[in-house]
Amino acid sequence: xxxxxxxxVIARTVTRLVVPLILVTALALLFQGHNLPGGGFIAGVxxxxxxxxxxxxxxxxxxxxxxxxxxxxxxxxxxxxxxREYGTVFAVGLAVAVGSGIAAIALGYPFLTxxxxxxxxxPIYHELEVASALVFDLGVYAVVVGALLTIxxxxxxx
Amino acid sequence: MASxxxxxxxxxxxxGLVLASVVTLLAGYRVIRGPTVPDRVVGLETIGTNVVAxxxxxxxxxxxxxxxxxxxxxxxxxxxxxxxxxxxxxxxxIIE
Amino acid sequence: xxxxLAVSTTHVVVAPMLAALVxxxxxxxxxxxxxxxxxxxxxxxxxxxxxxxxxxxxVLSGGTLTxxxxxxxAPFGITLVADALAVFMLALAxxxxxxxxxxxxxxxxxxxxxxSYHPLFHFMLLGVSGSFLTGDIFNLFVWFEVxxxxxxxxxxxxxxxxxxxxxxxxTVLNLVGSALMLVAIGGIYATTGTLNMADITRRLADxxxxxxxxxxxxxxxxxLLLVFALKAGIVPFQFWVPPAYRAAPAPISAFLAGVTKxxxxxxxxxxxxxxFAAGVVDGGLGLPGLSGESFLAFFxxxxxxxxxxxxxxxxxxxxxxxxxxxxxxYSSIGQVGFIVLPLAVVAxxxxxxxxxxxxxxxxxxxxxxxxxxxxxxxxxxxxxMVSGTVFDAxxxxxxxxxxxxxxxxxxLSGSFFVGSLALVGIPPLSGFFGKLLVFxxxxxALAAGAPxxxxxxxxxxxxxxxxIAYLSRAWTKGFWGxxxxxxxxxxxxxxxxxxxxxxALVVVAIGxxxxxxxxxAEAAAEAALDSEGYVDAVDPEVVAHE
Numbered sequence: 001x002x003x004x005x006x007x008x009v010i011a012r013t014v015t016r017l018v019v020p021l022i023l024v025t026a027l028a029l030l031f032q033g034h035n036l037p038g039g040g041f042i043a044g045v046x047x048x049x050x051x052x053x054x055x056x057x058x059x060x061x062x063x064x065x066x067x068x069x070x071x072x073x074x075x076x077x078x079x080x081x082x083x084r085e086y087g088t089v090f091a092v093g094l095a096v097a098v099g100s101g102i103a104a105i106a107l108g109y110p111f112l113t114x115x116x117x118x119x120x121x122x123p124i125y126h127e128l129e130v131a132s133a134l135v136f137d138l139g140v141y142a143v144v145v146g147a148l149l150t151i152x153x154x155x156x157x158x
Numbered sequence: 159m160a161s162x163x164x165x166x167x168x169x170x171x172x173x174g175l176v177l178a179s180v181v182t183l184l185a186g187y188r189v190i191r192g193p194t195v196p197d198r199v200v201g202l203e204t205i206g207t208n209v210v211a212x213x214x215x216x217x218x219x220x221x222x223x224x225x226x227x228x229x230x231x232x233x234x235x236x237x238x239x240x241x242x243x244x245x246x247x248x249x250x251x252i253i254e
Numbered sequence: 255x256x257x258x259l260a261v262s263t264t265h266v267v268v269a270p271m272l273a274a275l276v277x278x279x280x281x282x283x284x285x286x287x288x289x290x291x292x293x294x295x296x297x298x299x300x301x302x303x304x305x306x307x308x309x310x311x312x313v314l315s316g317g318t319l320t321x322x323x324x325x326x327x328a329p330f331g332i333t334l335v336a337d338a339l340a341v342f343m344l345a346l347a348x349x350x351x352x353x354x355x356x357x358x359x360x361x362x363x364x365x366x367x368x369x370s371y372h373p374l375f376h377f378m379l380l381g382v383s384g385s386f387l388t389g390d391i392f393n394l395f396v397w398f399e400v401x402x403x404x405x406x407x408x409x410x411x412x413x414x415x416x417x418x419x420x421x422x423x424x425t426v427l428n429l430v431g432s433a434l435m436l437v438a439i440g441g442i443y444a445t446t447g448t449l450n451m452a453d454i455t456r457r458l459a460d461x462x463x464x465x466x467x468x469x470x471x472x473x474x475x476x477x478l479l480l481v482f483a484l485k486a487g488i489v490p491f492q493f494w495v496p497p498a499y500r501a502a503p504a505p506i507s508a509f510l511a512g513v514t515k516x517x518x519x520x521x522x523x524x525x526x527x528x529x530f531a532a533g534v535v536d537g538g539l540g541l542p543g544l545s546g547e548s549f550l551a552f553f554x555x556x557x558x559x560x561x562x563x564x565x566x567x568x569x570x571x572x573x574x575x576x577x578x579x580x581x582x583x584y585s586s587i588g589q590v591g592f593i594v595l596p597l598a599v600v601a602x603x604x605x606x607x608x609x610x611x612x613x614x615x616x617x618x619x620x621x622x623x624x625x626x627x628x629x630x631x632x633x634x635x636x637x638x639m640v641s642g643t644v645f646d647a648x649x650x651x652x653x654x655x656x657x658x659x660x661x662x663x664x665x666l667s668g669s670f671f672v673g674s675l676a677l678v679g680i681p682p683l684s685g686f687f688g689k690l691l692v693f694x695x696x697x698x699a700l701a702a703g704a705p706x707x708x709x710x711x712x713x714x715x716x717x718x719x720x721x722i723a724y725l726s727r728a729w730t731k732g733f734w735g736x737x738x739x740x741x742x743x744x745x746x747x748x749x750x751x752x753x754x755x756x757x758a759l760v761v762v763a764i765g766x767x768x769x770x771x772x773x774x775a776e777a778a779a780e781a782a783l784d785s786e787g788y789v790d791a792v793d794p795e796v797v798a799h800e
Binding site: 087090091092094095098102104105109110111112113114 | 265268272275276278279282283285321322323324325
């Protein structure tokens with residue numbers, strides 16, 4: 001990116017502040033998703049919007065060059081580089097979601113059966129709700145993040 | 159929940175809801191009339207902000223916490239679309 | 255409660271869907287190892303076939319099986335219902351897709367297979383199986399989407415301008431259809447207060463007890479019919495069919511024509527003959543030509559006109575096309591008309607005036623539709639794969655540039671001949687019994703004095719003549735005559751010809767050993783018309799209204 005097309009300092013500073021906020025919101029929605037509004041899908045979408053913001057303000061190569069500290073792959077190469085890793089996130093997420101359903105069959109319950117356990121007493125936190133639906137949600141989250149980021153990176157590099 | 163709120167706050171929330179709705183309608187006029195693209199975009203942004211306000215006020219009125227989440231998510235998405243559109247107008251390209 | 259749930263659960267119901275789903279995930283995960291991916295994909299379709307066979311034998315010997323996903327009881331949870339109709343369609347899908355996948359491995363180039371072919375194929379199969387098995391109308395929508403999304407990718411698979419144009423039209427049309435479907439399902443939920451298909455049936459059968467008004471459901475189900483007609487490619491929603499089938503790779507055209515279309519047919523049979531059949535509008539509709547009070551009496555004439563128009567449009571279109579894929583695509587439109595026609599004929603006689611004979615005739619009509627579906631699934635997949643093999647060998651499927659295929663590729667041409675004869679309906683092939691049953695339905699309806707039965711017979715006759723015309727035209731122009739340079743140059747692939755020949759043998763086998771097929775279809779048709787049995791099998795809990 002040439003220097004004269006750099007976004008303003010305001011835009012860059014605001015992005016630095018807002019991206020962590022978006023990610024925290026996304027995680028909050030992910031963890032409350034099994035019995036409140038939220039869940040893997042919307043958490044995934046919000047996470048991707050955070051990435052989109054980074055892409056818009058800092059450009060496509062910033063993630064790889066600055067955060068992962070490596071040479072960005074060629075943009076039109078779909079078989080390597082970060083786009084391929086997004087694809088892996090998608091595949092792993094799908095495997096986790098399907099696996100969480102099959103685990104129920106292995107335990108003798110119908111496909112996708114979920115359970116919940118309450119862990120207490122915990123210091124400070126007092127009581128923690130552990131729901132197996134979270135595993136499924138995590139899978140959905142990874143699928144959404146992987147798929148949307150693949151689209152974003154592909155379309156962005158056109 | 160609503161019964162715990164003092165009476166003047168209820169009136170204020172109702173007033174705010176009406177105000178935000180009217181502003182949304184006015185901004186809608188600007189979106190339709192234009193005449194230039196930035197006019198329309200600013201109109202859309204105003205609508206977005208006001209919908210966030212309506213969601214938040216509605217959360218106050220009904221005491222339903224989930225509408226706060228709705229307004230939060232709407233605000234985030236609105237913010238990002240503002241930036242994307244602004245970049246499109248100034249640079250002609252969103253992501254480089 | 256959980257203990258006896260675990261005992262009573264029959265996981266075999268979900269087995270075909272799991273086989274497709276797990277294979278899709280595994281092939282997605284092994285994209286970097288071509289051979290492993292292909293082996294997994296083939297093993298997966300094998301597991302799918304085994305799952306369907308086990309499920310079919312269980313259902314045919316032990317009656318309808320149900321499965322509550324997540325152990326939520328009906329009508330709150332997601333119910334899977336494997337009755338004879340569902341397993342008939344699953345068997346049809348399994349039979350066809352096994353051949354199609356083996357064909358694909360040899361046909362689609364390595365790069366194409368590596369990108370996404372196998373995962374998408376299994377996702378499409380998952381969507382198809384889910385649509386057949388689900389007992390929940392909203393889930394039907396979800397499985398339709400699961401089935402359609404891979405098909406969008408497949409239509410644009412070769413990424414040329416023609417494919418992009420076809421895919422754009424196909425995608426937009428189906429998205430509009432899906433939106434309509436969602437609106438209609440939402441309306442049905444708002445009206446009847448449930449999404450479980452068995453529960454809807456029960457409530458429609460006794461609307462007063464549940465405090466619902468069946469009249470809006472009639473309108474909403476009419477919207478749904480439009481959507482299913484779109485998916486099945488029935489006139490007036492047939493125009494997306496030829497471009498999409500031409501754009502997709504040959505094995506996928508076989509999949510779309512053979513299996514995906516049947517999902518639309520299945521949805522029509524399941525929803526209008528099992529679920530909405532229970533509905534009655536007091537006093538009738540008061541529209542001209544639509545006497546009778548049941549939902550079916552309203553849908554019968556609509557389906558009737560659509561079926562007749564499909565046979566004509568498909569026939570006329572296929573006669574005038576100059577390449578194999580287009581001929582087969584238009585032929586699909588016409589053949590779906592043959593599938594829907596017996597349904598339309600027996601739908602109108604559902605009203606009380608025909609007495610006890612009406613039930614037998616309805617069973618016959620549904621059997622005719624199912625047998626014809628099976629015949630079309632196998633024969634049309636066979637023909638599309640013949641077209642793919644010809645393209646693989648001669649690099650063209652334009653009829654002008656083809657000729658003399660019989661001398662150069664006798665086995666391939668023989669398979670085409672068998673497939674065409676099956677579509678035309680020559681004994682002892684599978685198509686003969688399909689056509690016979692369609693005409694039998696029309697004849698018996700005529701004898702019983704059903705309105706329009708004579709027209710149905712005449713329409714079917716014209717459609718049959720068209721079928722003979724366009725297939726013999728393709729045969730004489732493409733397969734007979736002098737060997738053209740394009741045909742001379744080419745080299746046939748043994749695997750492709752082997753798959754095609756094997757499928758041709760299946761067509762013959764279905765015809766020769768028709769008895770078990772008929773009793774299977776009869777069981778399926780009885781299950782389709784047995785609304786009470788369907789409700790009893792699912793046994794949704796009674797929820798107090800008010």
